[in-house]
Amino acid sequence: MKSAIFVTTLLSCICLMASAEIIQLPAPNLTEGTTLAEAIQKRKTDRTFSDRELPPQLLSNLLWVANGINRPESGKRTVPAAIAKYAIRLYVLTAKGTYLHDYKKNTLTLVNSKDLRLYAEGRGTMGPAAGAVILMVADMDIFQQGTPAGRPSIPQEKSILWIGYESGSIGQDIYLYCASAGLHAVCCASFKEDELTSALDLNGSLKPIMDVIVGYPPEN
Numbered sequence: 001m002k003s004a005i006f007v008t009t010l011l012s013c014i015c016l017m018a019s020a021e022i023i024q025l026p027a028p029n030l031t032e033g034t035t036l037a038e039a040i041q042k043r044k045t046d047r048t049f050s051d052r053e054l055p056p057q058l059l060s061n062l063l064w065v066a067n068g069i070n071r072p073e074s075g076k077r078t079v080p081a082a083i084a085k086y087a088i089r090l091y092v093l094t095a096k097g098t099y100l101h102d103y104k105k106n107t108l109t110l111v112n113s114k115d116l117r118l119y120a121e122g123r124g125t126m127g128p129a130a131g132a133v134i135l136m137v138a139d140m141d142i143f144q145q146g147t148p149a150g151r152p153s154i155p156q157e158k159s160i161l162w163i164g165y166e167s168g169s170i171g172q173d174i175y176l177y178c179a180s181a182g183l184h185a186v187c188c189a190s191f192k193e194d195e196l197t198s199a200l201d202l203n204g205s206l207k208p209i210m211d212v213i214v215g216y217p218p219e220n
């Protein structure tokens, strides 16, 4: 009997630990903010931030505009992607740790308890000054995988252009959401690639390609 109680307690502890590592975000809510035209008018890079944490609702909205499903019947997303292959996955870097976004379940899975925001750009200062960093990681070989027999494979240089287009669309959606919601943002190509690759244990064809640092404006 005692051992049965022990096993049950142990199992519930393990379940709690597992659930603590997966955060269910609320459904995206995009009923607030400016019009699209106003957001385009306001879109800009602003490198000044408050390090205030971004609340789950805001993160959910941000991740949905960046890479969410907007047509459940087909599973297609808010950004265009060549051959609908969707090469890019999003990581969220925060003070508490680094998470992988699951666009289907709208969850964040903890992959690393370290604060990796310092690797978001060259000097290492902007990331930690902001609420979060959205890191785009691409599968660089996605267009070489699963090519139907008899069809020519996609040349690598084309894949790079197509992935660049997809990441640009994600970046612009994030910029526009930030302009609409009164947040500051900067997209960065000069991040610390080796450090992120190793900290996230990325292997094979997975490559960090771009990030966007996002935060509230500085508090005066």
Ligand SMILES: Cc1cc2nc3c(=O)[nH]c(=O)nc-3n(C[C@H](O)[C@H](O)[C@H](O)COP(=O)(O)O)c2cc1C
Pocket: 043, 044, 045, 046, 047, 121, 122, 186, 187, 188, 189, 190, 191
């Ligand atoms: C591909 C790309 C890479 C960029 N990389 C960086 C970067 O590493 N660090 C940075 O501070 N800004 C970076 N930027 C932001 C640009 O400096 C910024 O968009 C440009 O100065 C124009 O300003 P605006 O965004 O306010 O129109 C990058 C922008 C693009 C499109």
